[in-house]
Amino acid sequence: MIPYRLMLAGFLTAGATFAATLYGPTPYLRASDSPFAGGVFSYFHLEDFEDGALNTPGLSANAGIVLAPGVNTDSVDEDDGAVDGFGQNGHSWFSNASTTSFTFTFNAAVLGNLPTHAGLVWTDVGATLNGIFGLGLVSFEAFDENGASLGGYGPGFHGDGSVAGGASEDRFFGFYNASGISRITISVDSADWEVDNIQYGFADPVPEPSTIALASLSLLALAARRFITK
Numbered sequence: 001m002i003p004y005r006l007m008l009a010g011f012l013t014a015g016a017t018f019a020a021t022l023y024g025p026t027p028y029l030r031a032s033d034s035p036f037a038g039g040v041f042s043y044f045h046l047e048d049f050e051d052g053a054l055n056t057p058g059l060s061a062n063a064g065i066v067l068a069p070g071v072n073t074d075s076v077d078e079d080d081g082a083v084d085g086f087g088q089n090g091h092s093w094f095s096n097a098s099t100t101s102f103t104f105t106f107n108a109a110v111l112g113n114l115p116t117h118a119g120l121v122w123t124d125v126g127a128t129l130n131g132i133f134g135l136g137l138v139s140f141e142a143f144d145e146n147g148a149s150l151g152g153y154g155p156g157f158h159g160d161g162s163v164a165g166g167a168s169e170d171r172f173f174g175f176y177n178a179s180g181i182s183r184i185t186i187s188v189d190s191a192d193w194e195v196d197n198i199q200y201g202f203a204d205p206v207p208e209p210s211t212i213a214l215a216s217l218s219l220l221a222l223a224a225r226r227f228i229t230k
Helices: 004-014 209-229
Strands: 021-027 043-047 059-061 065-067 092-094 101-106 117-125 135-144 149-159 171-176 181-188 193-202
Touching (some): 101 117, 101 193, 117 135, 117 149, 149 171, 181 193
Antiparallel strands (some): 065 092, 092 193
16 A cells, blocks of 8 residues: 555645646657656657658648758657667658748647647758858747747757757757647748657646645545544
């Protein structure tokens, strides 16, 4: 049996995240580096483009194309089967000199529920508007179920000064929002850049603070009753 004090502690910590939460930018070489890894989800999808298409359920993009393996490709490191410091042998989502911003939109009708967790990995930038090759200003933003901004990150400088597929620059950006995320947007001061590992999932929201307080009081009363009747 779990001791009452441990059960109570579990109820108090289970709802540590109630507001929208920004994750990242954090280094990312493989799917297990995601802050969402190991979570309990009703559904969870990871789009790594390794089949040459954007085709995970309920996901669409405003622009971009799949970039196949090559010397100018910067996929997530492990997507080609090995963590070797390079992403040239995988696939990524490329701006194709057509956009400085990607918006990935989630379809609640297809998914059943909007995702509570959503994120992606920024992997590379080449020619930039600031004139610095391989180092760009990156911004990230998420939007709630009504299309209102949840906030975001940036702009901040990211890059390694190269387009040789190096993985040390790759960064994860993500958001959690209990009531749902309708879309995420990432922008760079460039039309020569890539992202990868779009990921999104739905987890039942944690209890509201009032619910946790009520459960905690019930457990305390039960513990007191057990103590008194011994």
